[in-house]
Amino acid sequence: MRRNAVVLAGSATLVYLLLPNLVVLLFSFNKPTGRFNHEWREFSTDAWANPCGVADMCGSLALSLKIAGLATVGATLFGTLAAFALARHRFRGKGAANGLIFLPMAMPEVVMAASLGTLFLNMRVEFGFTTILIAHIMFCLSFVIVAVKARVASMDPRLEEAARDLYAGPLQTFLRVTLPLAAPGIAAGALLSFALSFDDFIITQFNAGPSTVTFPMFVWGAAQRGVPVQVNVIGTAMFVIAVGIVLVGQITANRRRRHA
Structure with a gap:
């Protein structure tokens, strides 16, 4: 028990x-008899056979996927550039910028939501x-910066110096050395x-219009009337996809280590 205490505690967690x-x-x-699941x-597979059987659910799911995809692209692009600037360069106000990055992660989410909503309202947007x-790009930006910055800080600068010694230009060094090394943090x-x-x-909720309903907003509204089984199907599918991506990443990383 003493030898395996850490493993047992981790497994229980x-x-x-x-x-x-x-x-x-x-x-x-499940096949519930009423509105509540x-x-x-x-046992039934009806919900899996017809996941879009509930009105407006797949529309809200498609909207959430579209917003999440675009927000990921925007936050990753701007966050990566900011992370390289903070990790590699010195400039006036760098300490204040590092402190401001942690504010969206430290403050309650409702504060940022209300602030952005007030800003859009005053700008008549x-x-x-x-x-x-x-709003999603602003919220996700800090998390991307922290992840990429940690990866950039752990990179060995001698590898880039070796590439420049071998007559690689700045763009070649970035694309063939810097970017592959920073790729895990960016991903x-x-x-x-x-x-x-x-x-x-x-x-x-604070920044959506009256006709804009994302998947979490749909689930919240449906909970008052009874969440359909199809919501469990979507949740399970997203969980399986996320686990699959993590497993593929781990397998790929292990293969690279073996060949290195």
């Missing part, structure tokens, strides 16, 4: 974290897809940004 996902998976095969009644996208920031944007409700 993982089981505790994954147990809600297993419940969601189990109840995605809270009690197990009968129409609430809808554009305001949600801008981690992008995945985290996508997950945060797709899952966000508070910021979206």
Whole structure:
């Protein structure tokens, strides 16, 4: 027990974290008799056979995926540039910039949501897809910067110096040495940004128009009437895809280590 205490504690923590996902998976095969999918009644694959059987659900899912994808691209692009600037260069106000980066992660999400909503309202910007996208990019930007900055700080600068000694130009050095070395941090920031944007409700609620309904907003509205089984199907599918991406990344990294 003493030798395996850390392993047992880690395994128990993982089981505790994954147990809600297993419940969601189990109840995605349920066939409730009423509106609420809270009690197990009968095994059925009807929800998996027709995941878009609920009105407006797949439309809200497509909107969430579109916003999350665009927010990921924007946050990853700007966050990577900012991370390289903060990690590699010295400039006036660098300390203040590092402090401001952590504010969106440290402050309550409702504060940032209300602030952005007030800004758009004072600027007379129409609430809808554009305001949600801008708000999501602003929210995800800090997470990308932190992930990429940590990776850039751990990179060995001698590798880039060796590339320049071998007559590689600045662009070649960046594309063939710097970018591949920073790729794991960029990928981690992008995945985290996508997950945060797709899952966000508070910021979206404050900055969405009356006709703009994302998937989390649809689930919140449906919870008052009874969440359909198809929501469990979508949740299970997203969880399986996320786990698959992580496993593929781990397998690819292990193969590279073996060949290195």
